[in-house]
Amino acid sequence: MAYLIEGTSGDWEVVIGLEIHAQIVSEAKLFSGAATAFGAPPNAQVSLVDAAMPGMLPVINEHCVAMAVRTGLGLNAEINLTSVFERKNYFYADLPAGYQISQYAQPVVGEGTVILDLADGSTPTVGIERLHMEMDAGKSLHDQDPRRTFIDLNRSGVALMEIVSKPDMRSPEEAGAYLRKVRSIVRYLGTCDGNMEEGSLRCDVNVSVRHPGEDLRTRTEVKNVNSVRFAMQAIEYEANRQVEAYEAGGDVVQETRLFDAGKGETRTMRSKEYAHDYRYFPDPDLLPLVLSQDYVDAIKADLPELPDQRKDRYMASDGLTAYDAGVLVAEKETADYFERVAKGRDAKTAANWVTGALFGTLNRLDLAITESPVTADDLGRLLDLIADDTISGRIAKDVFDAMVETGKEPAAIVEEKGLRQITDIGAIEAAIDGIMAANADQVAQFQGGNEKVIGWFVGQVMKATQGKANPQTVNALLRRKLETEKQP
Amino acid sequence: MTDPLTALTLAQARDGLASGDFTSEELTRAHSGAVEAARDLNLFITETPELALERAQASDTRRAKDAAAGPMDGIPIAVKDLFCTEGVLTTAGSHILDGFTPTYESTVTANLRAAGAVMVGKTNLDEFAMGSANVTSYYGPAKNPWSTGDGKDRVPGGSSGGSAAAVAAHLCSASIGTDTGGSIRQPASFSGIVGLKPTYGRCSRWGIVAFASSLDQAGPLTRTVRDAAIMLGAMAGHDAKDSTSAPVEKPDFEAALGGGVRGLKVGIPREYRIDSTPGEIETLWQQGIEWLKDAGAEPVDVALPHTKYALPTYYIVAPAEASSNLARYDGVRFGLRVPGETLDEMYENTRGEGFGAEVRRRVLIGTYVLSAGYYDAYYVKAQKVRTLIARDFKKAFETVDVILTPTAPSAAFAIGEKMDDPIAMYLNDVFTVPASLAGLPAISVPAGLDPQGLPLGLHLIGRPFDEETVLRAAEALETAARFDTKPAYLEGA
Numbered sequence: 001m002a003y004l005i006e007g008t009s010g011d012w013e014v015v016i017g018l019e020i021h022a023q024i025v026s027e028a029k030l031f032s033g034a035a036t037a038f039g040a041p042p043n044a045q046v047s048l049v050d051a052a053m054p055g056m057l058p059v060i061n062e063h064c065v066a067m068a069v070r071t072g073l074g075l076n077a078e079i080n081l082t083s084v085f086e087r088k089n090y091f092y093a094d095l096p097a098g099y100q101i102s103q104y105a106q107p108v109v110g111e112g113t114v115i116l117d118l119a120d121g122s123t124p125t126v127g128i129e130r131l132h133m134e135m136d137a138g139k140s141l142h143d144q145d146p147r148r149t150f151i152d153l154n155r156s157g158v159a160l161m162e163i164v165s166k167p168d169m170r171s172p173e174e175a176g177a178y179l180r181k182v183r184s185i186v187r188y189l190g191t192c193d194g195n196m197e198e199g200s201l202r203c204d205v206n207v208s209v210r211h212p213g214e215d216l217r218t219r220t221e222v223k224n225v226n227s228v229r230f231a232m233q234a235i236e237y238e239a240n241r242q243v244e245a246y247e248a249g250g251d252v253v254q255e256t257r258l259f260d261a262g263k264g265e266t267r268t269m270r271s272k273e274y275a276h277d278y279r280y281f282p283d284p285d286l287l288p289l290v291l292s293q294d295y296v297d298a299i300k301a302d303l304p305e306l307p308d309q310r311k312d313r314y315m316a317s318d319g320l321t322a323y324d325a326g327v328l329v330a331e332k333e334t335a336d337y338f339e340r341v342a343k344g345r346d347a348k349t350a351a352n353w354v355t356g357a358l359f360g361t362l363n364r365l366d367l368a369i370t371e372s373p374v375t376a377d378d379l380g381r382l383l384d385l386i387a388d389d390t391i392s393g394r395i396a397k398d399v400f401d402a403m404v405e406t407g408k409e410p411a412a413i414v415e416e417k418g419l420r421q422i423t424d425i426g427a428i429e430a431a432i433d434g435i436m437a438a439n440a441d442q443v444a445q446f447q448g449g450n451e452k453v454i455g456w457f458v459g460q461v462m463k464a465t466q467g468k469a470n471p472q473t474v475n476a477l478l479r480r481k482l483e484t485e486k487q488p
Numbered sequence: 489m490t491d492p493l494t495a496l497t498l499a500q501a502r503d504g505l506a507s508g509d510f511t512s513e514e515l516t517r518a519h520s521g522a523v524e525a526a527r528d529l530n531l532f533i534t535e536t537p538e539l540a541l542e543r544a545q546a547s548d549t550r551r552a553k554d555a556a557a558g559p560m561d562g563i564p565i566a567v568k569d570l571f572c573t574e575g576v577l578t579t580a581g582s583h584i585l586d587g588f589t590p591t592y593e594s595t596v597t598a599n600l601r602a603a604g605a606v607m608v609g610k611t612n613l614d615e616f617a618m619g620s621a622n623v624t625s626y627y628g629p630a631k632n633p634w635s636t637g638d639g640k641d642r643v644p645g646g647s648s649g650g651s652a653a654a655v656a657a658h659l660c661s662a663s664i665g666t667d668t669g670g671s672i673r674q675p676a677s678f679s680g681i682v683g684l685k686p687t688y689g690r691c692s693r694w695g696i697v698a699f700a701s702s703l704d705q706a707g708p709l710t711r712t713v714r715d716a717a718i719m720l721g722a723m724a725g726h727d728a729k730d731s732t733s734a735p736v737e738k739p740d741f742e743a744a745l746g747g748g749v750r751g752l753k754v755g756i757p758r759e760y761r762i763d764s765t766p767g768e769i770e771t772l773w774q775q776g777i778e779w780l781k782d783a784g785a786e787p788v789d790v791a792l793p794h795t796k797y798a799l800p801t802y803y804i805v806a807p808a809e810a811s812s813n814l815a816r817y818d819g820v821r822f823g824l825r826v827p828g829e830t831l832d833e834m835y836e837n838t839r840g841e842g843f844g845a846e847v848r849r850r851v852l853i854g855t856y857v858l859s860a861g862y863y864d865a866y867y868v869k870a871q872k873v874r875t876l877i878a879r880d881f882k883k884a885f886e887t888v889d890v891i892l893t894p895t896a897p898s899a900a901f902a903i904g905e906k907m908d909d910p911i912a913m914y915l916n917d918v919f920t921v922p923a924s925l926a927g928l929p930a931i932s933v934p935a936g937l938d939p940q941g942l943p944l945g946l947h948l949i950g951r952p953f954d955e956e957t958v959l960r961a962a963e964a965l966e967t968a969a970r971f972d973t974k975p976a977y978l979e980g981a
Contacts, residue, residue: 053590098818279811279858284732
């Protein structure tokens, strides 16, 4: 379904490109040995280099280079064996050196692709333009004092990857799916923790509109959006704003805008005429970054299974539907959980329980899979109890709820509550006999050809056995007895 | 009365300390006294006599236990005030670094400290090492101990003017400077001493206030070639904290001396014969060729065709890097802050007052050549020319071992001259800049006097990381020149 905005001058198509800033998982900063842990007191993690003291020099953190290459490979991208760090010059109080070290003309990673998993099952491809490494700036705290601005340099020098997409997305939904997919990939790779609340992953959204088939029109850039939902809202707002501007006979100016999450709208931050001239030039303190093909190959050989590969495997070997497989692989932790449950068990049943009962519970309690009150091993044990007829699927739901409540393992709950399934045929027959004797009318109805009444009998028997009777057994015995009664 | 201990070369002082003729404390007190007595020359921004005494006594204690750290142990040296020194004010000759006392020690001064050298003070320099006469210092011009009797004070050259003049005036056994386009070699020539710029990457730049990162290199200023070899040995070495520091072996530079130059091929670049060169410079150059020939070397004509573009190239590349390197002096974290109503106003006030005219000029030039629309025409073009200049040298060194040129186009001029003409000032670097752009080791050796009795140097350029050959050829020049005239300041004392 194409996403189009209706206008008086015809339909409008939205063209979207994303720049994702992903913090590299690293104990130390990109060019200094200072620590990077989130939440430290202001200016507790600042080296002489990060504070740009006179005479200080950057030295590249090799771990961060490996992480960037690993990410590039995970995005099916070209790795540039020679790349260059440049200085992006501008003055700001939280940029101590007066320049940010970044990659510009020659980034470490070139073109790649990301495959999206949309809700309708379609899987469009979005192109990656490039990935480059850069250092983060510090933070200006304007709200600590009425007159002064405080500077926290803890983030100064923290290693970031900027992942730039091609303008390949055409709807807020696609942009959201892209952002989620890139987040999923970097989390599988372990190169970025993907935590958008702490700012480890944030994005700039480039939006323009046009009539389908036209050349690209002027774009605006919405800076520093820190959730998937906000990104989608910002795009929707921005696209409609631009359409309105054109349709009112006006124009869209190239500018940087901010997203106000409270109001759900974007507003001007700075327009092009105030745009900085960053005066990029190669940083003379750093030599060009030269990698060998062997180095890249070694990183490639060490790549984990990525979400697309995992999804294919779930569909091919486990027989899961594309939808279930897609849902399960989106978060690495979910996929890992699922695999633990499914190990040695029926994969489809495992998938049903994880996407059904477990997801429902996690949603209700607002918990992440890593915080699940039911461990994967316990859920597996519950499935085992169903498989070996200790309990029925219906009882299993109750056991699951009790597991959520108490955190106890399923066998203990079954014993404690006496939920063990009645497999003793004699006991079930006795129950059936009693019910048939007491309900001659219903027996007569069955014998008169009303097959449906058997459901009522099943219900009565289950009630009489507190649900512990095996439903299949009940069904078979009932049918046999009712059929037998029919015989004159 | 000057103390005879101050007349010793570094090698003589080393030998005297080793044989127990005097202590480091005696040697250091003599030099600290000389520093104090020479205040009218304005060679030091900060004198550190107490620190020097403490380190001298520590050196004597080590020596008493037979645990002297090496040839530099106990030797009084002066340090250009561009090196960050732990606990000692570091100014870069600029108002903008007011009150800046580093908590860290530059790698080069740390190496020297570890070798036992005793710092007597931080020397005057052109602001941020930008200048060729030591007249742009916020702390006032340094004066050359050499004069002609015309009553005019002479510049000691720059930017390492204080360091060069301090060695010439016997205020320290040796000193260290930095050379970006000639800032060690030109003042060495103006002050009648030896100045060595090592290969780019030989000495760590960590902790040196940066001027132009791709050119800056620390080196020794000494009274003899041997002293330069000893001092370089204590300064150099690979440093993981500087990505441009070269992971190469450090040879025993002093051991390279004494070998002579028999059979050495000495390149004479015809492009260095420029019309404006005074006759005495040309004559001295010819004399240098003769001396080396007499010592058994073979002069060979070489072509360095891109030489004429070196100076304009340098004055694009160096200011470009400087404009970015100096952005950190913004009044936010250290040094001078001149308040303003807004952040931008604070920047403007601080940098406007904190930087002198020459620094502001170069920041503006550098900003301009990096700007959108000009970057390709200036910066990119200059980088290409720089590559061609380096290629010229590489080609020349296929046939010669070392290249001989004059160091500077003139002797020391009077303070105040060339002040209104930046181009004339920049021309001082015309012979030294090409080697800087190519990252090559080069040395200035005092070789003669101009008609007014002011010293002139000859300049030798070598292959990358071949300081040994440069030192060997320099020793041959030194031996032949027998330069032993003392500056008027010492003669008069």
